[in-house]
Amino acid sequence: MKxxxxxxxxxxxxxxxxxxxxxACSDDDDDNQPADPTITDVVATNPNFSLLLAAVSKAGLxxxxxxxxxLTVFAPDNEAFAAAGINQAFINSATxxxxxxxxxxxxxxxxxxxxxxxxxxxxxxxxxxxIFASRNANGVFVNGVSVKTADVAASNGVIHVISNVLIxxxxxxxxxxxxxxxxxxLVSAVTKAGLVNAISSPGKYTVFAPTNAAFQAAxxxxxxxxxxxxxxxxxxxxxxxIGTNVYASDLINNGTAPTLxxxxxxxxxxxxxxxxxxxxxxxxxxxxxxxxxxxxxITATNGVVHVIDRVIL
Numbered sequence: 460m461k462x463x464x465x466x467x468x469x470x471x472x473x474x475x476x477x478x479x480x481x482x483a484c485s486d487d488d489d490d491n492q493p494a495d496p497t498i499t500d501v502v503a504t505n506p507n508f509s510l511l512l513a514a515v516s517k518a519g520l521x522x523x524x525x526x527x528x529x530l531t532v533f534a535p536d537n538e539a540f541a542a543a544g545i546n547q548a549f550i551n552s553a554t555x556x557x558x559x560x561x562x563x564x565x566x567x568x569x570x571x572x573x574x575x576x577x578x579x580x581x582x583x584x585x586x587x588x589x590i591f592a593s594r595n596a597n598g599v600f601v602n603g604v605s606v607k608t609a610d611v612a613a614s615n616g617v618i619h620v621i622s623n624v625l626i627x628x629x630x631x632x633x634x635x636x637x638x639x640x641x642x643x644x645l646v647s648a649v650t651k652a653g654l655v656n657a658i659s660s661p662g663k664y665t666v667f668a669p670t671n672a673a674f675q676a677a678x679x680x681x682x683x684x685x686x687x688x689x690x691x692x693x694x695x696x697x698x699x700x701i702g703t704n705v706y707a708s709d710l711i712n713n714g715t716a717p718t719l720x721x722x723x724x725x726x727x728x729x730x731x732x733x734x735x736x737x738x739x740x741x742x743x744x745x746x747x748x749x750x751x752x753x754x755x756x757i758t759a760t761n762g763v764v765h766v767i768d769r770v771i772l
Contacts, residue, residue: 495614498532499525510540513550518558529570530616533601535624543624564588564627570616573599573609579703581663588627591704603706603756632666632759633659641670648684652693664762665701667734669770677770698723698736698771704763706756707732736771744769
């Protein structure tokens, strides 16, 4: 019996030793596994990000994008830099601060997968300015720029590759309108309606902005605005404003959108891009789509502006 007990104890000891040894080996194996790449690692090892890497390096952001955490980076590749007219010479000539201002506008301090991008909303970037994101049947967009490759995983966040560089806006919607003499009738109407503060305040508005020529095309002059009551002007101005960000990429044919005028919704057309008051018999107002960032998809600090060729009536 004593011999049997001794044998059993020996077997148990051997088994325990084997379990301990296996566990130790497994821990060693885990320690030897390569760590998941950081955002900086992903950028540094992809030749399509060579310009982004150069900009990140000069801006002194490589360590920040390699630190533990949860970030979302909307990353322009070399083609995107080329589309924005930014090359290596530009990066070489720019100051580190100027590059950091641009790059931090591409980074959000939370991990946001493409499936979690809202239909239309704004989020504050690490550069402390709003990015306007959207997701619809056309894809995922940020400031109207398409995400061409989504959900590139990193240990400290996620990368979405985008098709152009995002330039941080410097003006409000009101600032854009008042800064151009082509919008003098619109500014007069907005002022009479008491909506200057609204389109100057933080938000995510969309304004379909008629030029003076667009007012005249609809038979509306400065004298017309002067003759109308405040309520009438407020109604007209209000139906040019949507209370959320809508870029050209978010326009869905025959879709509708509420405006700041409670009595008016807009019906969207896409061929060509246009808007009109739902149910109105008036001619649709076409979005002037000649130059992105100049006539449409003009990003402001508080939303987006599209120039239209006719007042929305």
